Amino acid sequence: MSLVTGIVLGNIAMALLAAVLLWHSTRNARDLKAALTRTQLLAATDSLTGLPNRAELLSRAAKWLAADGRGTTLVVLDLDGFKMINDTLGHQAGDDLLAAVAGRLQACLGEKGELARLGGDEFAALIPGTDSEAAAIGFIRAAEAALASPFELSGDTVSMTLSAGIAIGAVRGIDPAELLRRADVAMYAAKATQHRSWASFSPDMDESLQLRRTIGAELEAALVRNELQLVYQPLVCTRTGRVMSAEALMRWPGKQGQAGSPGVFIPIAEETGLISKLGDWALDQACIEIKRQKTIPIAVNVSPVQFRGEGFAESVETAIRRHGIAPELLRLEITEGVLISHTGEAHRTMRRLRELGVQVLLDDFGTGYSSLSYLQKFEFDGLKIDRAFIQQLEDGPTGRRLLQSIISLGHSLNLKVIAEGVETEDQAALLQLLRCDFLQGYALGRPDAAEKLHSLSFTEMLPLTRQRSN
Numbered sequence: 001m002s003l004v005t006g007i008v009l010g011n012i013a014m015a016l017l018a019a020v021l022l023w024h025s026t027r028n029a030r031d032l033k034a035a036l037t038r039t040q041l042l043a044a045t046d047s048l049t050g051l052p053n054r055a056e057l058l059s060r061a062a063k064w065l066a067a068d069g070r071g072t073t074l075v076v077l078d079l080d081g082f083k084m085i086n087d088t089l090g091h092q093a094g095d096d097l098l099a100a101v102a103g104r105l106q107a108c109l110g111e112k113g114e115l116a117r118l119g120g121d122e123f124a125a126l127i128p129g130t131d132s133e134a135a136a137i138g139f140i141r142a143a144e145a146a147l148a149s150p151f152e153l154s155g156d157t158v159s160m161t162l163s164a165g166i167a168i169g170a171v172r173g174i175d176p177a178e179l180l181r182r183a184d185v186a187m188y189a190a191k192a193t194q195h196r197s198w199a200s201f202s203p204d205m206d207e208s209l210q211l212r213r214t215i216g217a218e219l220e221a222a223l224v225r226n227e228l229q230l231v232y233q234p235l236v237c238t239r240t241g242r243v244m245s246a247e248a249l250m251r252w253p254g255k256q257g258q259a260g261s262p263g264v265f266i267p268i269a270e271e272t273g274l275i276s277k278l279g280d281w282a283l284d285q286a287c288i289e290i291k292r293q294k295t296i297p298i299a300v301n302v303s304p305v306q307f308r309g310e311g312f313a314e315s316v317e318t319a320i321r322r323h324g325i326a327p328e329l330l331r332l333e334i335t336e337g338v339l340i341s342h343t344g345e346a347h348r349t350m351r352r353l354r355e356l357g358v359q360v361l362l363d364d365f366g367t368g369y370s371s372l373s374y375l376q377k378f379e380f381d382g383l384k385i386d387r388a389f390i391q392q393l394e395d396g397p398t399g400r401r402l403l404q405s406i407i408s409l410g411h412s413l414n415l416k417v418i419a420e421g422v423e424t425e426d427q428a429a430l431l432q433l434l435r436c437d438f439l440q441g442y443a444l445g446r447p448d449a450a451e452k453l454h455s456l457s458f459t460e461m462l463p464l465t466r467q468r469s470n
Helices: 003-044 054-071 082-089 091-109 132-148 176-191 204-224 262-272 275-293 304-308 312-323 336-341 343-356 372-378 387-391 397-412 425-433 450-455 463-469
Strands: 072-079 114-119 122-128 151-153 156-158 162-168 198-200 229-237 243-251 298-301 330-334 359-365 382-385 416-420 438-440
Touching: 003 054, 054 072, 054 114, 054 122, 054 176, 072 132, 072 176, 082 091, 082 156, 082 304, 082 343, 091 114, 091 122, 091 132, 091 151, 122 132, 132 162, 132 198, 156 343, 162 176, 176 198, 176 204, 204 262, 204 275, 229 275, 229 450, 243 262, 243 275, 243 438, 243 450, 262 275, 275 298, 275 304, 275 312, 275 330, 275 450, 304 312, 304 343, 312 330, 312 343, 336 359, 343 359, 343 372, 359 372, 382 387, 382 397, 387 397, 387 416, 397 416, 425 438, 425 463
Parallel strands: 162 198, 243 298, 298 330, 330 359, 359 382, 382 416, 416 438
Antiparallel strands: 072 122, 072 162, 114 122, 151 156, 229 243, 229 438
16 A cells, blocks of 8 residues: 555545544434423423423513513412312322313313413413403303313212412513412402402402401411300291201301401311311310200201311211210201212212211202202202292292292202291291291391200291191
């Protein structure tokens, strides 16, 4: 081999080596870039649902708000009662539910915006456009309908409800974290009201949120100091005019103003998680009263949060045994909301309560779904007609016919029917003629100390019982 040939071959070999090194370097760079992209994607994505996470949502919101703050709306969605899914069905069922919920929410939102999971059972949607608030409300309504359709989880059927808060980017460049905070505050405001499931942020909500937190802390302190009390409102038999049972109602005597109303502090207790402690206290106090007076059955209201809690039926059994009372003297009142969202667990709890001998009444009948399937499946001992129907009783024949239908329905299912919110003697007389079984309301007795129940009689007030006594 000549010197020239050797030099040429050497140059070729070096060129090939350089090409190989360049190829490896390029491939490594591509691999590194791809790995970096994957890492960035994972950092921006919720691993359970595949949706953007909180950090990514805030990043995207910042870009949208910087471009046109007035054209962006943020919606925060929270699943009502989700914790009970984890507690009763397990965390895997909870994860499966969140993934399914994400799919339904994404279908509702479509191409109108971007959906993210903030963490836990909270989701958020960014919605652009000049009509973004209207689009947000439409999305919420579609989401409500989608989540009401049952989910199948570990052999249980579960339907979900939601609470939502809306915050509008009112000015260009508004801080995305502040927009998220406002939507979150609005969501909690929605949870605090029973009128609708969503609310739009307004500045006074900040003050209201702080007030609810203060009341919640004071309520917990009042419970520890034993400053709460139960009062008892009679249920009167329309056949005899006698007091046949009573409903225990919670009062906060030391709290002045509107905050001392059960309609205010009970929802706050539910919102703050204090309701289970309040419920346990009320159950214990009612059992003490049952043991003391021995004859009049007492009904205790049970919050959906308390009823869905793990081991609720067992806690009732423990209270009965601890106080040594007859189970048939204890009655529990629940609302339809307990049954709709956690059907399987509610059915098991109801069955166990019936095995104990505790009667269960369906409260506020007519204000929710009023499904016949629930009345048949859960085998209640009685139903309480909501006071709204009683108020319409004197308006004309339509209200009376409606009440007659409800009473006949209850009787056809072998249920005792109670009318609550009876405020006049005329209402009481009409309900007696319609063959309602029991009456409850101010016309028959205001909530008071249990000792006064034994001295009450309404024979003279009810026409049919007055005729029988004659």
